[in-house]
Amino acid sequence: MDNSLYRLVYYSRNQIGDDGAAFSSNVDEILAKSQVNNLRDEITGALLFNAGCFAQVLEGPLERVEAAFERIQQDERHGEVSLLAVDPISHRYFPNWAMGFIGTSEAHAKRFADVGSSSGFDPSRLSGEQIHTLLRDLAIEEEAA
Numbered sequence: 001m002d003n004s005l006y007r008l009v010y011y012s013r014n015q016i017g018d019d020g021a022a023f024s025s026n027v028d029e030i031l032a033k034s035q036v037n038n039l040r041d042e043i044t045g046a047l048l049f050n051a052g053c054f055a056q057v058l059e060g061p062l063e064r065v066e067a068a069f070e071r072i073q074q075d076e077r078h079g080e081v082s083l084l085a086v087d088p089i090s091h092r093y094f095p096n097w098a099m100g101f102i103g104t105s106e107a108h109a110k111r112f113a114d115v116g117s118s119s120g121f122d123p124s125r126l127s128g129e130q131i132h133t134l135l136r137d138l139a140i141e142e143e144a145a
């Protein structure tokens, strides 16, 4: 198997709704499953939720990242899954995160809104690179906190 590292970035529309209890139990379940699968598959990355959308970065061996993305695309908890980028990378940007969830704190929500407002609050107008950079900045802040 080709072990070189790739990074995949996508965004999608949340279809769980964002009312507190249902949303957080679904997110807990997604994260628990992701952490088990991604450890097995040598995938790392981060997942961001805000304003009705998910954005996710998955990094790892290409075949495994693609297999995970196939499963994720079929998940009915979100829709309109849009692939933004698949690129080779020289190293992992989220080495410690089997799947980190960010954007829940108010400060992070505000940061996402700031980026959102420059793109008209439309993540479809953010590039894979912008989403990757945002998630990475937030992950660094989270690790420092």
Ligand SMILES: Cc1cc2nc3c(=O)[nH]c(=O)nc-3n(C[C@H](O)[C@H](O)[C@H](O)COP(=O)(O)O)c2cc1C
Residues within 6 Å of the ligand: 030, 033, 034, 035, 037, 038, 047, 054, 056, 058, 068, 071, 072, 073, 074, 075, 077, 078, 099
């Ligand atoms: C927004 C979102 C992000 C997800 N991220 C991952 C992930 O990083 N890794 C993963 O294995 N599953 C992820 N899932 C869950 C998959 O869609 C799917 O339910 C799961 O991979 C099935 O695993 P299983 O075949 O072991 O039951 C995600 C689902 C959603 C809705």
